[in-house]
Each structure stands twice: as structure tokens, then as C-alpha cells.
Amino acid sequence: MDSKNVIAAISLSAAVIILYSLFFQPDPEAIKQNLAEPKKIETNTDTPSLDKNEKITKLSRQDALKEDERVKFENNSIIGSISLKGATIDDLTFKNYNSELKGNEKVILLSPRHVDEGYIIESGFVTTNKNIDVPDASTVWKISGNRKLTVNNPIKLSWSNTQGITFEKHLTLDDKFLFTVTEKIINKSDKSYNFYSYGQIIRNKIPKISGFYILHEGFLSVLDDELVEEDYDDIQEKKFTRTAQEGFVGISDKYWITSVIPKKGMEFKTTFDYKNKFRANYISTQGTEVGPNSSIEEEIQIITAAKRVNIIDGYAENLKINKFDLVIDWGFMYFITKPLFFALDYFFKLLGNYGLAIIAVTICIRLAFFPLANFSFKSMGKMKLLAPEMARLKELHKDDKMKLQQAMMALYKKEKVNPMSGCLPILVQIPVFFAFYKILFVTLEMRHMPFYGWIKDLSDRDPTSVFNLFGLIPWDPPSFLLIGAWPIIMGITMYIQQKLNPTPPDPIQAKIFMFFPLFLTVILAPFAAGLVIYWSFNNIFTMIQQYIVQRKMTVKTT
Numbered sequence: 001m002d003s004k005n006v007i008a009a010i011s012l013s014a015a016v017i018i019l020y021s022l023f024f025q026p027d028p029e030a031i032k033q034n035l036a037e038p039k040k041i042e043t044n045t046d047t048p049s050l051d052k053n054e055k056i057t058k059l060s061r062q063d064a065l066k067e068d069e070r071v072k073f074e075n076n077s078i079i080g081s082i083s084l085k086g087a088t089i090d091d092l093t094f095k096n097y098n099s100e101l102k103g104n105e106k107v108i109l110l111s112p113r114h115v116d117e118g119y120i121i122e123s124g125f126v127t128t129n130k131n132i133d134v135p136d137a138s139t140v141w142k143i144s145g146n147r148k149l150t151v152n153n154p155i156k157l158s159w160s161n162t163q164g165i166t167f168e169k170h171l172t173l174d175d176k177f178l179f180t181v182t183e184k185i186i187n188k189s190d191k192s193y194n195f196y197s198y199g200q201i202i203r204n205k206i207p208k209i210s211g212f213y214i215l216h217e218g219f220l221s222v223l224d225d226e227l228v229e230e231d232y233d234d235i236q237e238k239k240f241t242r243t244a245q246e247g248f249v250g251i252s253d254k255y256w257i258t259s260v261i262p263k264k265g266m267e268f269k270t271t272f273d274y275k276n277k278f279r280a281n282y283i284s285t286q287g288t289e290v291g292p293n294s295s296i297e298e299e300i301q302i303i304t305a306a307k308r309v310n311i312i313d314g315y316a317e318n319l320k321i322n323k324f325d326l327v328i329d330w331g332f333m334y335f336i337t338k339p340l341f342f343a344l345d346y347f348f349k350l351l352g353n354y355g356l357a358i359i360a361v362t363i364c365i366r367l368a369f370f371p372l373a374n375f376s377f378k379s380m381g382k383m384k385l386l387a388p389e390m391a392r393l394k395e396l397h398k399d400d401k402m403k404l405q406q407a408m409m410a411l412y413k414k415e416k417v418n419p420m421s422g423c424l425p426i427l428v429q430i431p432v433f434f435a436f437y438k439i440l441f442v443t444l445e446m447r448h449m450p451f452y453g454w455i456k457d458l459s460d461r462d463p464t465s466v467f468n469l470f471g472l473i474p475w476d477p478p479s480f481l482l483i484g485a486w487p488i489i490m491g492i493t494m495y496i497q498q499k500l501n502p503t504p505p506d507p508i509q510a511k512i513f514m515f516f517p518l519f520l521t522v523i524l525a526p527f528a529a530g531l532v533i534y535w536s537f538n539n540i541f542t543m544i545q546q547y548i549v550q551r552k553m554t555v556k557t558t
Helices: 002-022 028-036 061-067 232-237 309-318 334-351 354-368 370-385 387-396 401-415 421-442 466-471 485-499 507-524 529-551
Strands: 070-074 078-083 088-098 106-110 119-126 142-144 155-160 165-173 178-187 193-203 218-223 226-230 240-244 247-252 256-261 268-274 278-284 288-290 294-306
Touching: 088 294, 106 119, 106 256, 106 294, 119 165, 119 178, 119 256, 119 294, 178 193, 193 247, 193 256, 193 294, 218 232, 218 240, 218 268, 218 278, 226 240, 232 268, 247 278, 288 294, 294 309, 334 354, 334 421, 354 370, 354 421, 354 529, 370 529, 387 401, 421 529, 466 485, 485 507, 485 529, 507 529
Parallel strands: none
Antiparallel strands: 070 078, 078 088, 088 106, 088 119, 119 193, 142 155, 155 165, 165 178, 178 294, 193 278, 193 288, 218 226, 218 247, 240 268, 247 256, 256 294, 268 278
16 A cells, blocks of 8 residues: 555645656657757758848838838738738738737737847748849839739739849739739840749847747758748757748747748758847759749748648648648647547537636546546555544554564455555556646647636736735735645545545655645646646546545455
8 A cells, every 4th residue: 555655645746746847858868869860961062042132220110110121911810911021921920829928919920130139930932143233132023913912812022133034023912811922033135044932031139938848949841741840049059941842931939830841842951040139041952944934833821820720730731831730839748638628629619618628528538537537546445444443453463564464465456455556547647637738738729718717817827926815915915825726625625535535654754745735836836727627627627536436445354
């Protein structure tokens, strides 16, 4: 019995204190090996460089937006504008998401390059021929036709150099987050030229990030079926370069993704680097020749999206972007986390509240583990009824540990009791606990979703505190004293559940277990309220099942 209780305590403690932050951390040795591997493959040394020496100036966002002529775009999901200087997408706001729960300010993703939080997307063609002028960040494009980009109104941008070459951009916008850009070169000269297509995302500085190992924020790509994730600080220290046949290039935030998808079937070189700005780009490795009086065109996709599961999965399927669904960081327990999310989403559509969906899924999980839990509770019930006999054996063999162990094992065998069986439900539910935590932490669907009463955001901590009597005292406690009502409910249910279990014969161990619910209450107080609600109801359903099982039990001891 001692072993069972110790393992149970270790399992719970490790699950809550250590594994929640370290379980998803990449293996340090694997990272070292990845850095040591010859990733920086450049199959074509003639590929032109995308390095540009830009003069950095700092303006307010409002002033920067007035600095150049712009083409506006809008649909049901996003609103913003494209700068005609450089033809860059550098102004984008999500219409349906607020920055703060109680505020009305919308989430801004992209901003002009001269803003401190500058974040832009650009694309086009470059060449190794220094005698040919190609459009760059200072080029002012002309617009013809429609003056605003909408779902039903594409736009056309053009620019011509003095060598008889015209560059065109045809842009369309879907009803969500997809820009389709058709880049075209029309060569009216009597010479042939080689051009290389590229797409680039530039971010001036590291944004405010969550700081948890459970979530990746930074450079993200899928290159030839391999997911590549690089942190900002790693790229500041060392450039990443890889050549691939297919994939996408992106920068990922917790809830938002900016990505560029190259032309299908084209080999390209991807680079993540930092030269006073963070850059994620691709460039074709083989130049495309444009002959005299001829033209070429190339289509790419740009996705600047709120990471809703159905939208991301839809783009992955419809555009055939391999593993694009991994821009949502499901973690390496993908096979548990994503199905669990779909179960939550199903009950949300059925019940209209994610808190109720969490309770419904908790019931389903309890039903799935019902036979295993029944077996465990029967064994624990027998252990509880055997406690007097075990105490007698300990007294009888207090001076001979070997005989005590033999007598205990004989008792277990006689009564068909497995002292380790009580650990099984705990060990099985640890992955589910982490999956719930992952879902609440990374999915946009859970962001700002209310439960009933004082819980206005299931993805955030319980905002109440016992130290101001849950708001009755007009005082805002510091964050470390925010121990809310739901964590306390969880602690109480855990304490009651513990009383149904066999009491450890060791007095010190008994005191540790008595303290454990209080310990977890404090530890789990900063966690997402949805996770605490899940654990609370899981405890309640567990207690009901355990009570019913143990009430029906009878054990004969001699």
C-alpha cells in the first residue's frame, strides 16, 4: 500500500508542477544535433540575395499609414491596406477579435516597416543581372481598375522599368484570410533575362510572447514534410537555411499566423535570419527565363490568419498545403489533443457553452475509463477494509521487515488485492490532463469564452480571490494571492475524494496526503479556469463512482 500511495503522489505532483512546462519542451540534445547537422544547403550559389540595407526610422502607426499612398482591402474577417510603395501588405487588423476581454480595440497583426512593431509581407522577382532594374521597397506601383480589394473585386498593380520590362501584381482576397498574388513579368525588349521569385515576411522585433515551453512562437515552416520551428533568440544567434521542394514559410504567434506559400512544384531556398530585423523568406533556386516579347507569371498564396481550427484545416485541405494544420501547436500528443478538441467543439455546438462542453467531455472520459476505475476502486476499497488487519501485521512483525513483507503479500494474494491498481486511473488520465491544458492554452476557440457566474474567460485564471472574500472587500490582491473560487472547489473535492481512499499507515505519509489538496489548490490557481473546472467535475464524478463501488463491497478477513 505504501508503494501505491507514493506512486500516486509522485504522478500527480509531476503532472502539475513539472510536466506542464517541460513535457512539451524539445529535447536539448536533439536541438544541438539539429544545429550541428548540415542544414544550410545552398544548391545554387548564383541565387540572388534578398539582403537590403534599409534606413530605419520610427514613426507612429498612424503617421506611417499616411506616409504613402495605399490601396484598402476588406472582407468579413480582416481590414487593412497595401502600401503602393513597395507593394507590401503592411496594415492588417482582425475585425472579429479584441485585444483585451473588456476592451473594444481590435487585434492588429501587420504594421508598416517604419513602425516600432513593424510587420510586413512582400513578394516579387529579383535577378542576378545588375543592369536590370527590379521593383524593391522604394518602388512606387500604379493601380489600375478597382481601387479597393474585396472578395469580389481584385486589384492590379504595375510598374515598368526603363529596359522595357513591366512587372504586374494581380491580387485577390477570399472571405477569410487568404490573399492570392499572381506575379507577372512582361518583357517587351529584344533580350532574354533570368528572374527568381521570392516571398518574404519581415518583423522588426520580438513580440510579447507567452514564455511557456508548451507553445512555440516564432519562425515556423514545413519543408519537404518536416516541421521546422525556430525561436527568435536562436535566429538572432544563427541563421537557418534549407532548400526544399514544397512547403510554406511563416511566423507564428499564439493565436495568429503569417505565412507565404510558394508556387507548387518549384524548388526554393528558405532562410530565417536577423539583421536588425527578423526575416523569414523563400527564393526560387532556379531562375526563370523571360525571352524577348514574352511573359511569365507565378501564383503564390499569402495567409494572414486567426488560427481557428476549421479555417486552418480548410486551407490545408483546399490549397493542398502539406501539414499546414500544424501552425496550431497541438504538441507531440497531437493524436489525443486534436480529437479531444473536436469532442469539445461538438458539445459546444450542442450546448452553446464551452464550460458545459468541458463537463460533457469529462463525463464521456469517465465513462470510457469506467471499467478501469471500477477495478481500481474495488481494489482500493479492499485495501481500506484490510487496514485493521494490515495494522495488526505491522505490529506483529515490527522487528522483522522481511516477515512483514511476506505476510502482507500473502494477505494481498488471499484477498486478491493489487496494491498498485489505484495508480492506474491516475496514470491514464495524465495525458488527458495535458491535452485539456494544451487546448485551453493554444486554441483561439477557447479565447475569451465565458462559463457561468464570474468566469468570463475559460482560457484565463479564475479572477476571484479568497483573500478579498471573492470581491466583497474592495482590494485587488497581488497575482500570487489570486486563489479563486474554482481552485478552492477543486481542492475541496480532492480532499473529500482523498477521504474515500485508504489511510496511509505511516503517520508522516498521512499528513503529506492531507496537505496535498491544499498544495494543488495553490499550484493550480494560476491555471486556466477551464482546466480547474475539468478537474473539479472529474473529482466529483470519480467520488460518486468510488462511493457506489465501495458501498457494495464486503471483504472477509481472518
